[in-house]
Amino acid sequence: MKIDVDNEDGVVIVRPNGKLDALTAPALQESLDRALDDGAQRLVIDMAGVKYVSSAGLRVFIRVGKKLLQSGKLAVAGPHPSVRQVFDMAGFDMIMTICDDVDAAKSAV
Secondary structure (H helix, E strand, O other): OEEEEEEEOOEEEEEEEOOEOOOOHHHHHHHHHHHHHOOOOEEEEEOOEOOOEOHHHHHHHHHHHHHHHOOOEEEEEOOOHHHHHHHHHHOHHHOOEEEOOHHHHHHHO
16 A cells, blocks of 8 residues: 655645555554654545445544544545445445545645
């Protein structure tokens, strides 16, 4: 999995690309933890390049969502329809905002 991290106007944008499963979830978790350790409080995860998320991948979102509930904001941008369906079934709208694109997600955080 390739993961790009950018800071745009005080919003950290993490862009994973590939499958998010048990093999790749630790790399995404490490990137997100690093961003949080560096003080990120406004975080967008651009999911446009991810077409599959396993339960291991879902745990990454739960963990970062819980970390930001008290001291920041999290939004997910552009999830593939199959990924969006998994997020909706898991009730992830309770811990993060799900937006159609990065611009909307940046505005949400």
